Amino acid sequence: MTEATTAKREQLKPPTSNVGLIGWLRTNLFSSWYNSILTVVILLFLAWLVPPLFRWAFIDSLWNSSAEACRDIDGACWSVIPNNIRFIILGFFPEGQEWRPLLAMALLLGLVIYSKERSRWKKSLAWLWLINILIMGSLMHGGILGMPVVETSQWSGLPLTFILSFFGMIVAYPMGILLALGRRSQMPAIKTLCVVYIEMIRGVPLISLLFMSSIMFPLFLPEGVTIDKVLRALIAIILFTAAYIAEVVRGGLQAMPRGQYEAADSLGLPYKHTMRLIILPQALKIVIPPSVGILLSVFKDTSLVVIIALYDVLKTTMVTLSNPNWAGYSSESYIFLALLYFIFCFAMSSYSRRLEKELHTGH
Amino acid sequence: MNDPQNHIDSDKTAKPIIEIHEMHKWYGDFHVLSNINLQVQPQEKIVICGPSGSGKSTLIRCINRLEEHQRGQIIVNGTELSNDLKNIEKVRAEVGMVFQHFNLFPHLTIIENLTLGPIWVRKTPKKEAEEMAMMYLEKVQIAEQAKKFPGQLSGGQQQRVAIARSLCMNPQVMLFDEPTSALDPEMIKEVLDVMIGLAEEGMTMLVVTHEMGFAKSVADRVMFMDEGEIVEQNSPDVFFDNPQHERTQLFLSQIL
Numbered sequence: 001m002t003e004a005t006t007a008k009r010e011q012l013k014p015p016t017s018n019v020g021l022i023g024w025l026r027t028n029l030f031s032s033w034y035n036s037i038l039t040v041v042i043l044l045f046l047a048w049l050v051p052p053l054f055r056w057a058f059i060d061s062l063w064n065s066s067a068e069a070c071r072d073i074d075g076a077c078w079s080v081i082p083n084n085i086r087f088i089i090l091g092f093f094p095e096g097q098e099w100r101p102l103l104a105m106a107l108l109l110g111l112v113i114y115s116k117e118r119s120r121w122k123k124s125l126a127w128l129w130l131i132n133i134l135i136m137g138s139l140m141h142g143g144i145l146g147m148p149v150v151e152t153s154q155w156s157g158l159p160l161t162f163i164l165s166f167f168g169m170i171v172a173y174p175m176g177i178l179l180a181l182g183r184r185s186q187m188p189a190i191k192t193l194c195v196v197y198i199e200m201i202r203g204v205p206l207i208s209l210l211f212m213s214s215i216m217f218p219l220f221l222p223e224g225v226t227i228d229k230v231l232r233a234l235i236a237i238i239l240f241t242a243a244y245i246a247e248v249v250r251g252g253l254q255a256m257p258r259g260q261y262e263a264a265d266s267l268g269l270p271y272k273h274t275m276r277l278i279i280l281p282q283a284l285k286i287v288i289p290p291s292v293g294i295l296l297s298v299f300k301d302t303s304l305v306v307i308i309a310l311y312d313v314l315k316t317t318m319v320t321l322s323n324p325n326w327a328g329y330s331s332e333s334y335i336f337l338a339l340l341y342f343i344f345c346f347a348m349s350s351y352s353r354r355l356e357k358e359l360h361t362g363h
Numbered sequence: 364m365n366d367p368q369n370h371i372d373s374d375k376t377a378k379p380i381i382e383i384h385e386m387h388k389w390y391g392d393f394h395v396l397s398n399i400n401l402q403v404q405p406q407e408k409i410v411i412c413g414p415s416g417s418g419k420s421t422l423i424r425c426i427n428r429l430e431e432h433q434r435g436q437i438i439v440n441g442t443e444l445s446n447d448l449k450n451i452e453k454v455r456a457e458v459g460m461v462f463q464h465f466n467l468f469p470h471l472t473i474i475e476n477l478t479l480g481p482i483w484v485r486k487t488p489k490k491e492a493e494e495m496a497m498m499y500l501e502k503v504q505i506a507e508q509a510k511k512f513p514g515q516l517s518g519g520q521q522q523r524v525a526i527a528r529s530l531c532m533n534p535q536v537m538l539f540d541e542p543t544s545a546l547d548p549e550m551i552k553e554v555l556d557v558m559i560g561l562a563e564e565g566m567t568m569l570v571v572t573h574e575m576g577f578a579k580s581v582a583d584r585v586m587f588m589d590e591g592e593i594v595e596q597n598s599p600d601v602f603f604d605n606p607q608h609e610r611t612q613l614f615l616s617q618i619l
Contacts, residue, residue, distance in 0.1 A: 262429050263466035267480035267532060268456030277479060282470050361470055361512035 067325040080329040081336050084320040088333075091156025091316045100147065101159040104136040108162060116351060118358060152230040156311035158340075163230070164302040164312065168237040169295050175238065176245025177284075181275065183250055194246070201243035207304055209236040214308035233305050241298050248290045252283035285359045292352040296345050313337065380405045380535055380567055381426060386435030388418075388425060388591075395421050397591045399435070403536070406565045410578035410599075413588035414614060419571045422588070423538045426569070427458040440535050456484050459529030463541040465521040467513035473500070473524050474509040480532045492531070499527040503557050519550025523557055530561075537561065539570040575619060579603060587611045 029039045060075025070077035093101050111132050143149040182194035213236040256279055264274040303314040317333050320326055381403035388396040396418045411419045424430040428444050428451045437444045439454045468476050477496035481487040500506040503523040513521055522542055543551045555577050562581045578585050579599045586596040595611045606612045
């Protein structure tokens with residue numbers, strides 16, 4: 001009897017309507033009358049939107065022409081990008097020295113890509129980073145090996161965006177972890193300090209922190225002492241980000257079952273090892289999605305430095321558009337910029353998804 | 364003297380490895396443990412039973428300071444438990460603990476779970492720690508799973524790994540906090556077998572459990588706790604065949 005049943009079950013195939021193109025259409029687009037209506041409405045909307053957009057962007061457009069040629073066309077004038085690419089990407093970096101920021105950025109991206117593999121996360125990688133940061137710093141600043149000095153006030157465009165966001169993340173993340181641990185500390189002084197810090201920073205917009213760092217802070221410094229403007233903006237970004245990271249990490253710490261602490265305690269592990277080896281690896285893995293959310297917004301929020309007159313890649317684009325020759329082509333420029341931001345953000349978020357998958361250990 | 368603890372003859376020549384004197388513990392206003400006196404000799408096996416909420420888990424958790432006691436003394440292997448963190452860590456390294464829910468580290472492989480304590484607490488070289496870990500895994504018959512993660516093992520296997528993890532620290536005493544009560548029935552035996560083997564080798568053990576068969580065959584002393592007190596303790600044959608206290612009789616009638 002049972003054998004007969006199993007034999008029968010093996011022969012059963014899924015109903016035809018669930019497989020193939022028709023099955024797919026039926027389950028995903030036309031599963032009920034309101035889904036069918038939605039599908040039709042959306043199709044009509046796309047039919048209205050896509051062809052003219054496509055025409056504007058690709059058919060009637062010019063890709064590499066003078067500003068004059070663009071006056072006579074209806075489509076997009078992409079020429080604004082190649083004609084101004086040097087200023088958009090590098091801003092005020094001195095003529096003839098372009099290779100330095102370009103090489104620095106290439107080193108940074110190269111090293112980021114190299115660091116993606118978890119098997120390479122060793123002590124030697126940390127040294128590699130340290131050496132590379134020194135090299136990138138010398139490339140940007142110059143003053144050695146016959147490279148003329150370039151003051152930070154001339155650092156602008158994409159390198160500035162990278163510097164602010166990269167160092168913002170790298171420094172803010174461990175600082176946020178320490179703040180989160182501090183906030184959960186048994187010691188009242190440390191706990192209060194961390195709570196006050198986190199809540200104060202989170203109660204203030206980033207813009208006001210940037211203003212404070214660029215306008216108010218120098219007022220408190222003794223005469224003659226100045227702190228670099230880029231550095232001040234960077235510190236504001238780090239302080240701001242760390243507070244948000246701290247709360248995300250704290251969420252992860254709270255999600256840890258008490259049994260993990262108890263198991264570590266019962267082995268006699270001291271606090272620092274318990275945190276480093278048991279609790280943080282698990283807690284940080286839990287909070288990968290919200291952490292990446294914060295890191296993405298740091299990357300994008302660096303564009304707020306325009307208000308303290310730093311020329312990040314958004315500001316250099318805006319400057320390009322203030323040139324009367326190219327003033328009318330803001331859509332094209334902003335689409336280009338959006339793409340640029342999107343590529344980096346998408347790379348970060350897809351990497352985080354991969355990391356999550358790799359760290360999954362089947363529990 | 365109102366001492367409900369009819370002591371049985373144990374080897375008085377040996378120095379007790381655990382001494383608890385007039386220990387009290389409160390959770391807020393709730394008196395969880397009241398006037399606990401207990402001496403455990405080396406190699407002694409004690410089974411602690413009692414209704415839920417009687418304080419039996421809390422008692423053994425006090426012994427490695429997962430819970431803090433407020434009055435009295437707990438001395439483990441010559442070290443008194445106080446707020447001194449160094450002393451606490453010293454005691455914890457000597458006292459192994461097995462939990463109801465295993466509490467393995469899910470992000471580490473089985474072998475990493477086992478070597479963590481030896482490497483970071485005992486400062487054993489990694490290679491040596493791994494050899495020892497494999498030896499203990501072999502002992503709990505699970506060596507072939509060394510490279511897997513805890514989440515890939517069954518409950519019984521995880522609990523055996525947890526026992527092996529404690530053993531890797533070469534503990535003087537092993538505490539078991541209801542080691543089989545989270546397991547499916549068919550897995551209880553494999554864990555109990557490991558514990559019996561351990562008992563035969565002479566490990567000092569305090570076991571909170573409802574496995575009365577285990578208590579009868581392994582324990583030197585069975586202890587009954589109720590409402591935060593040690594009501595009665597005796598050798599298993601006396602305890603089960605001729606319980607002295609009404610509360611013990613009632614409890615035994617309910618579970619046997």
